[in-house]
Amino acid sequence: MNQDQQQQWLAKDRQYIWHPFTQMKDYATRDHILMERAEGTFLYDADGNRYYDTISSWWVNPHGHSHPRIRSAINEQLQAFDHVQFSGFTHVPAIRLAERLVQMAPDGLNKVFYSDNGSTAVEVALKMSFQYWQQSGLTSKTKFVFLENSYHGDTLGAVSVGGVDLYHALYKPLLFHALKLPAPQVAQQQLNDVTSLTAEQQQAVKTSLDVAEQLFAERHAEIAGIIIEPMIQAAGGMNIYPAAYLSGLRALCDRYNIHLIADEVAVGFARTGKMFACEHADISPDILCLSKALTGGVLPLSVTMCGDQIYDAFYDDYETYKTFFHGHGYTANAIACAAANASLDIFAEQHTVGHVATLAQELSTQLESLKELAHISNVRQLGLIAAFDLQTSNHARPRIGFETYLQGLKHGIILRPLGNVLYYWLPLCVTADDIRDIVRRTKIVLESVFNN
Numbered sequence: 001m002n003q004d005q006q007q008q009w010l011a012k013d014r015q016y017i018w019h020p021f022t023q024m025k026d027y028a029t030r031d032h033i034l035m036e037r038a039e040g041t042f043l044y045d046a047d048g049n050r051y052y053d054t055i056s057s058w059w060v061n062p063h064g065h066s067h068p069r070i071r072s073a074i075n076e077q078l079q080a081f082d083h084v085q086f087s088g089f090t091h092v093p094a095i096r097l098a099e100r101l102v103q104m105a106p107d108g109l110n111k112v113f114y115s116d117n118g119s120t121a122v123e124v125a126l127k128m129s130f131q132y133w134q135q136s137g138l139t140s141k142t143k144f145v146f147l148e149n150s151y152h153g154d155t156l157g158a159v160s161v162g163g164v165d166l167y168h169a170l171y172k173p174l175l176f177h178a179l180k181l182p183a184p185q186v187a188q189q190q191l192n193d194v195t196s197l198t199a200e201q202q203q204a205v206k207t208s209l210d211v212a213e214q215l216f217a218e219r220h221a222e223i224a225g226i227i228i229e230p231m232i233q234a235a236g237g238m239n240i241y242p243a244a245y246l247s248g249l250r251a252l253c254d255r256y257n258i259h260l261i262a263d264e265v266a267v268g269f270a271r272t273g274k275m276f277a278c279e280h281a282d283i284s285p286d287i288l289c290l291s292k293a294l295t296g297g298v299l300p301l302s303v304t305m306c307g308d309q310i311y312d313a314f315y316d317d318y319e320t321y322k323t324f325f326h327g328h329g330y331t332a333n334a335i336a337c338a339a340a341n342a343s344l345d346i347f348a349e350q351h352t353v354g355h356v357a358t359l360a361q362e363l364s365t366q367l368e369s370l371k372e373l374a375h376i377s378n379v380r381q382l383g384l385i386a387a388f389d390l391q392t393s394n395h396a397r398p399r400i401g402f403e404t405y406l407q408g409l410k411h412g413i414i415l416r417p418l419g420n421v422l423y424y425w426l427p428l429c430v431t432a433d434d435i436r437d438i439v440r441r442t443k444i445v446l447e448s449v450f451n452n
């Protein structure tokens, strides 16, 4: 595309579009990147510049862009049919996918409820849990517990259980009341292994679980469920916590008859080195939310999975009005389900989870060299997710993360910040060479930002 055409499109972008999570004024004198092509781990702009997609396009893409397998699955499904309502009708792509998810997911999650994005998967989970208790005779169980710093999406139910003030505080008057617990307090830079803890870390986990237990002991009669992001609080700053916290919560939920809702919308599908992050703690949640990487990062789709006990509480004669009255126009979109089936084929055939373990080692080695830089701290990693904090002491540069992002673009790498946290959420198809090059470029970017 020539320069004139690009400028015309970008002018129309400015005229017509309101981008998500974006202060549009930041782009008054700066353009969004006009994308033209995406392949594997790379994005290409209209000038042909190439960028490492180090955040898997907002955490959705596992196998790289434009994967031929997913592309042909979509084409094939389109030849058959596009989309049908999912009440009174069903189709093979959705049935196959549900069967495979049940087989893969932690034990006991036997039923799949479809929706179309991560936030709605969370809404479904909350409503499902709430209605379960209403229909099981424990009608006082109406409250949800969430962790400080957690993020579960942008719809109002999900915001009600969100703990990041920057995104959530303003909307408080619109939200239902939920109970907040402190996030697990474990110094992350020493958390080399999420399953093998020092005595100090064990004590920190115990202290966090004691606070949870106190709340559950006092208020379990009111509490329907607790929602958590297993192993990593992602949007809240990429905070990794020990598996023992998760297994401890599982035990407390069992003791106090509270649903454990695992929101794996972000961390599911091998990002953390296990297919599902709950596997680090060897636990099964009562309800599991999945989305993002489910379709190989190509089309919107999500699922909320639960066990028979929850499902059975809704299963009755129509006149009992126990139906789960929830659904969306695009529920179980057949093309998205076909893409998801192709994505699961790739996981199986390419042994992606094993590949992630090997690459995580390489990432860990490369991160050692980042730790030498003066202006960063708290380097942390789980699987192919890694993060570090940028030094914030210079008050004249409160948006050092954004500065780094802009500088990264000049060096062919997307370093999208969360405030002053920089992170990698690498596509699972990266190579060891890619990882070395990504870290090398990151160092160049950081040096140029901090030496300015």
Ligand SMILES: Cc1ncc(COP(=O)(O)O)c(C=O)c1O
Residues within 6 Å of the ligand: 117, 118, 119, 120, 122, 151, 152, 153, 154, 229, 234, 235, 263, 264, 265, 266, 267, 291, 292
């Ligand atoms: C843990 C978690 N849950 C839910 C969501 C919401 O997903 P979506 O953006 O698809 O609505 C996100 C989004 O980042 C997330 O990280």
